[in-house]
Amino acid sequence: MKLHVNPKRLVGQRNPMLYGHFIEHFHRQIYDGIYDPENSLSDEDGFRTDIIDAMKKIKVPILRWPGGCFVSSYHWKDAVGKNRQPFFDKAWRVEDPNTFGTDEYIKMCRKIGCEPYICTNAGTGTAEEMSDWVEYCNLETEGKYAKWRIANGHEKPYNVKYWSIGNENYGNWEIGAKSSDEWWRLVKEAAKMILHVSPTVELSAAALSDIDWTLNLLKNCGSYLKWVSLHGYWDMVPEKNELANYTQCMAYTDQVDRAVKDVRGLLTALHLEKNIKIAFDEWNLRSWHHPNVHTIQQGIDKDSYVTPRNKNDDNSSYTMADAVFTACFLNAMNRNCDIVGMANFAPILNTRGCIYSYKDGIVLRSTYHVFDLYVNYMGDLVLDDWQEGEHPKLTVTAKNGKQVTTELLDIVATQHSENGMISVSIVNKDPEHAQTLSICFDEMNLSFCQVQEHRITGTDVDSYNDINHNEVMIETLPAKEIQGTYEAVLPAHSINVIDFKF
Incomplete structure (x- = not known):
């Protein structure tokens, strides 16, 4: 041939954010991951320098946080300032100490050299709570939340440009799941309040390649949005950690850009393709293994629902199948660069991440080298x-x-x-x-x-x-x-x- x-x-100019990443308060991604103040490899702020250096090598352009399912019961105000109390994370059924919050996240992004991308709580949260978060990050001095940031030692506004309203709120597994009509109404009100606070931010909202859900969202909220958020995992193993083998994974490569084609069609039909881009802001070949949590019958003892998450740490399972699929995904996003402006590998660290950390160092999994290749060698x-x-x-x-x-x-x-x-x-x-x-x-x-x-x-x-x-x-x-x-x-x-x- x-x-x-x-x-x-020219097909188009690729946005660097196609090579973006994602990190969530799940298992060892944040705590005992990148944020580990007791580790000898951590800096004065508690961040693992070896992990930060690995992220800088692949020029992470944007990092989505704090979730993921975690965010749908997360209240940001409890994780800033001096008076922080641990809380029970209802999404993953563990205690979060709240020692890593907005200020730590922004500090981490600045160490990496990437854009922050904050996903808001559209599950148990409100439109006002979302806009308060934007006040804290983006207003100079006006209002109590900007003054709170200043009192916490951060005089200059963070100027966070990218915000997502919600995470997978269409799914019955998500805390605070919404119907299509409930969803667009919340998105519209949240978007209005956020843009009143900070008119230059770019908003995304949870969508999927479902005609009814996304059509309702675009018809009613399209004028407020710059992005629609899509997610994709192909080898689904949340309950049983039975991973597809190499040839089975190759079958998934034929499906990579299906969701992009579907949503492109909806945007084009509504004449929004020039105004709204697709953010494929959570994706990986394989889903995360976390049994007995997103089910009606919950695990009772931690050995049935927490301990099994350690299976995600088996480095021998991240093979050439993961690498080849990842390259095919990135190729597809490049071919669709006229409509896809952002993609976030989920997650960057531990779980299914391209970087694995342990007490004394890191492992660069097969997928890390794909990002290294594309970021540092492709045009x-x-x-x-x-x-x-x-x-x-x-x-x-x-x-x-x-x-x-x-x-x-x-x-x-x-x-x-x-x-x-x-x-x-x-x-x-x-x-x-x-x-x-x-x-x-x-x-x-x-x-x-x-x-x-x-x-x-x-x-x-x-x-x-x-x-x-x-x-x-x-x-x-x-x-x-x-x-x-x-x-x-x-x-x-x-x-x-x-x-x-x-």
Whole structure:
């Protein structure tokens, strides 16, 4: 097969926030995670410096917090100031000490160098409580909440630009779940109050690729919103930690941009596609394992509903399947960069995160290296490409037992606006066989070109990283000079970024 890339045809400019992340008060993400004041690796503010450095390396552009399901019974005022009391987190059924709140979160974002993105409580919370939070963060001196922030030692406003109204409030698992009509009414009132406080913020609201829910939301609240929030987990394992194997995961890659297409259609039908972008602000291949919590019959003893969460910490389960799926997802978001402006991998740390922490250090899981590859090697301008010849296919048996046929190669071409270099991402999903792809550049007379390949692969599909065990990382091949068409050899189960310098 031959890949044609046309640098004169621009799909769009990727927003850096497509490579965003998410962190929640769940298990070891915050406490005994990034915020661990007693750890010798933590700085004077209690933040793990090794984790912060790993986040900076992948240039985290935006970090969504504090949830997630956690936020739907979280009251932000209890976690600022000196008089903080522990509370029982009704979403995850554990005690939260409230020692990490808004001020600590903003401090963390500044250490990372990322934009804060606060998700508000639209479950047990009110529109007024949401707007009070915006007052605390964004007003200079007016009102008691700005004065409270100043009294807490933060004279300058935080100027938080991105705010989400709610989290998955359409789901019966969510505390304070809403009907479609209840939802748009709350969103509208919250948006009005928030924009009265801080007119330049950009608001998102929980949505999904359901026509009735999202149509009601857009019809009634579209003029207030800059974003609609979508979530996606494909290998669902909340109750039983039975992970899909590599080939089963490849079946999911055919579904990645389905929700984007559906919501794009709704935005276009309502003539809102120029005003509202999609924020895919919670996504991962696999859902988090947390049995006996989002069920009617709750677990009684902690060994039935808290202890099993440790299974998320098994580093051997984060393999090339996770890496390849993650690359396919990021390719899809790049191809849809005209309508998708933000995506947040969930979470960045521990649980299903791309970083795993333990007392003495961190492990960079397979998915971390995918972000490293895309953030530091791919361009910001997405180019048009087309494939000549027969497209190779991969037919696999999905986890549900059905046969699924998907494209064997997942490709996106980009250009770097600062220097004109073209970088092509090619994912080879084949579990066993290398593939060959001819790459040429239409509209360009190539008398000389320097090529350099960067790739992620493993000795097999189950390769993984753990403490003192590194099988998955970025490999950079020696540069070579070519003329005309380039023949790329793509190893089995690999993610490849090929740079072309003219």
